[in-house]
Amino acid sequence: MLMFMFMLLMFISGLSVFIMKRDHLLLMLLSLEFIVISLYLIFVFHLKMMNYEFFFSMIFLTMSVCEGVLGLSILVSIIRIHGNDNILTFSSLW
Structure with a gap:
């Protein structure tokens, strides 16, 4: 039971990092991978x-x-086009 609670804590912490760091794509991808590992x-x-x-x-x-x-x-193509991975600097009208 303790192991399941630890894995659930891993999932919730990965989800909270995904929500808090939504302005950088690289941090979002890393937190998604952490969520996938915890789900696995x-x-x-x-x-x-x-x-x-x-x-x-x-x-x-x-x-x-x-x-x-x-x-x-997707991260590599965005960095090649825009120069950074900050989502707030993207413009959908270019």
Whole structure:
């Protein structure tokens, strides 16, 4: 039970960082990855407690890696166009 509470605290702290640091894209991506890691730990912990197979956890990891790569490619393209990752300086009318 203590382990589940720790994983839930990880998820809530990642979510709070995501909400508080919404002006920089890199910090948002890092907090999203932290949320994905905490969800993966909760998922594996639940599968282990219920004696299920871990095959679906590999699919979850594959999708989370694809999400991370997509976020990094968007970050690189935004930095190349605008020069920084500050979301407040973007203009949608250019």
